[in-house]
Amino acid sequence: MAGLSLLPGWSNGAPAIIRNYNKPDSKINGVQIGCITYSFRSLPDQSAEATLKYVTDCGINAIELMGGPAESFAGMPESTLDRRRMYQLAGKRRSGETLTDDEAKEFASLQEQAADYAKVVAAWRAKADFQKFEQVRKMYKDAGVSIYAFKPGAFSQNNTDAEIAYGMKAAKALGASHVTLEHPSDDAHTLKLGKMGEQHKISVAYHGHEQQTFTFWDTALAQSSRNALNFDAGHYIAAGHTDIMAFLEKHHKRILSMHTKDRQSPANGKGNLPWGTGDTPIVEILQKMQQSRYKFPASIELEHQIPEGSDAIREVQKCLEYCRKALA
Structure with a gap:
C-alpha cells in the first residue's frame, strides 16, 4: 500500500481496487x-x-x-415442513409421472401442513420489519x-x-x-x-x-x-x-x-x-x-x-x- 501511494498512475484507482479486492x-x-x-x-x-x-x-x-x-x-417463523420432499413430489407430478398411493397421501399431508403454515406466515408478513x-x-x-x-x-x-x-x-x-x-x-x-x-x-x-x-x-x-x-x-x-x-x-x-x-x-x-x-x-x-x-x-x-x-x-x-x- 505504501508503494502504491508513490505511483501517480495508481493513486486515483487504488481505492476502487481495494474495495473490489477478492470479491466475486x-x-x-x-x-x-x-x-x-x-x-x-x-x-x-x-x-x-x-x-x-x-x-x-x-x-x-x-x-x-x-x-x-x-x-x-x-x-x-420457522416451519417443520419438509420442503425438499414436497418439491420432489411436486416435480414428479408436474413431469407427468403418477404418484404411488403412499406418495399421494404424503403429498396431501405436506400440502395440508403448508396451508397451516401459510396462515402463520401471513400474520408475520403483516408486521414485517x-x-x-x-x-x-x-x-x-x-x-x-x-x-x-x-x-x-x-x-x-x-x-x-x-x-x-x-x-x-x-x-x-x-x-x-x-x-x-x-x-x-x-x-x-x-x-x-x-x-x-x-x-x-x-x-x-x-x-x-x-x-x-x-x-x-x-x-x-x-x-x-x-x-x-x-x-x-x-x-x-x-x-x-x-x-x-x-x-x-x-x-x-x-x-x-x-x-x-x-x-x-x-x-x-x-x-x-x-x-x-x-x-x-x-x-x-x-x-x-x-x-x-x-x-x-x-x-x-x-x-x-x-x-x-x-x-x-x-x-x-x-x-x-x-x-x-x-x-x-
Missing part, C-alpha cells in the same frame, strides 16, 4: 452471469449468511434470491453481490393483497428490480400483479416450465408494462421448441432474467444434464446475448444430478466456467 465477478465480457439460490437447496444451512458464502465461493456477483434466506433473517431486508442487501453488497430478483412465496392466488404488497416492498428493500413467480395461468391474476407492480414501482417476472411457448407471455405483457419474463431456456428446449433464438430476439426487452440449464429435447428424454451434454444451446444463447448486448442476466440454475464426490457449489462453479469459455 461473474460479469463476463459484457454478459452478466448470475445464479438463482435455489441451486443451493441441497446444502444444509439455508440462512442468509450461509447462502451468501455459497454464492461468493462460486464466484457469482449477482443473484435471484429465494425467499427463505432473506425471510428467515427478517424473523419469519423491512429494515431487516435492507440489512440483507447491505450484507450482500459489502461482499460484492447484488440481488436483481427476489422469489418469496407471496404472489399466488392464495396470497392476500397485503402479502403481495409485502413481497414487493421486501424486494425493493433488497435492491431487486423484479420479483419472480411461477406463471399462474390466470389472466385475472397477472393483471392484478401487473397493476400492483405499477403501484409499487417494481416489475413482476413470470417463470415458465414446459408450458412455455412463443406466445405464452403475450397476454401478461399486454396487461401491464410491469409484467415481464423470467424465461427458462432449458424448459423451453424440453418442451420441444426449436425457435429459441427468435424468441430471444422478440422478447429480450421484456426478459428481466433467464434461468439457464442444460435439458434434453423430448426426442432425447427431456433430462437435466451437466452443462454441455444436453440439447440447450447455452453457448449460442450466451454469445447471442453478448453480440446483441442484451441486458438481462443469465441465471445458473443447478437442476442436474450432482455427481458423487461433488456438491452444489462445485457444480455451479463448473457452470460458471462453462460460461467463461463460451464468452471468451
